[in-house]
Amino acid sequence: xxxxxxxxxxxxxxxxxxxxxxxxxxxxxxxxxxxxxxxxxxxxxxxxxxxxxxxxxxxxxxxxxxxxxxxxxxxxxxxxxxxxxxxxxxxxxxxxxxxxxxxxxxxxxxxxxxxxxxxxxxxxxxxxxxxxxxxxxxxxxxxxxxxx
Numbered sequence: 001x002x003x004x005x006x007x008x009x010x011x012x013x014x015x016x017x018x019x020x021x022x023x024x025x026x027x028x029x030x031x032x033x034x035x036x037x038x039x040x041x042x043x044x045x046x047x048x049x050x051x052x053x054x055x056x057x058x059x060x061x062x063x064x065x066x067x068x069x070x071x072x073x074x075x076x077x078x079x080x081x082x083x084x085x086x087x088x089x090x091x092x093x094x095x096x097x098x099x100x101x102x103x104x105x106x107x108x109x110x111x112x113x114x115x116x117x118x119x120x121x122x123x124x125x126x127x128x129x130x131x132x133x134x135x136x137x138x139x140x141x142x143x144x145x146x147x148x
Contacts, residue, residue, distance in 0.1 A: 003033040004091040005134065008062065009127060010055045010098030011042030018124045025131035032138035035131075038062065048100040056103035059095055065111055066093040069130060070102065071120065073113030078147060081133055082140035084114075094130065098123055 013019045026035050040058045043051040059066075067088075076084065085092070095106065099122075107113065116129050139146035 001090065003085075003089050004036075005029075005033045006036050006038055006064065006091075006093040007096070007127070007130065008038040008040060008059060008064070008066065008093060009096040010040050010059075010123065012039055013124055013127060015124055018128055021128040022131060025128065025135050028135050029131065029138065032142070033134070035134075042098055052097065052100050052103045053105075055098055056106045059102075059106055060109065064093045066095040066109075068102065068107060068110035068113045069094055069096045069116060069126065070107065070110075070113045071115055071118075072107070073115035075115050075118065078133060078136050079140060081114075082137035085134070085137045086141055096123060096126055096130065 013022060022037075026037075029035050040055060040062075043054040045051055095102070095110070097106070116126055116133070121129065136147050138144075
């Protein structure tokens with residue numbers, strides 16, 4: 001039985017090269033997991049506080065328990081992440097915020113917060129990095145040659 005993973009993120013992926021990366025890793029992950037991308041409507045406007053609150057409300061309306069990917073989250077190695085994924089089978093939901101991040105309410109509602117890196121990435125690039133790390137995790141779990 002395939003693991004069910006929901007990737008909940010704010011806005012559509014606009015950059016074609018990033019869409020290509022997302023598609024590549026979704027295809028590779030198809031052997032290991034059923035990946036569903038849930039795109040929450042991106043709020044328009046220059047008021048960042050209002051933007052993240054409204055986007056947060058849309059995420060909360062989904063009613064799913066989630067792990068938040070956030071720069072303030074816990075760092076782990078790829079091997080540790082593989083163990084984490086294995087412990088959360090058969091289902092896990094990941095939330096990634098938009099350009100301004102997420103509200104305090106979204107942080108407070110997370111079951112856990114993980115960080116992809118101590119560096120800052122665009123929210124679109126982080127999507128590809130998460131998918132690549134998921135593929136790497138399943139390669140580690142299944143002892144495939146992708147992770148050396």
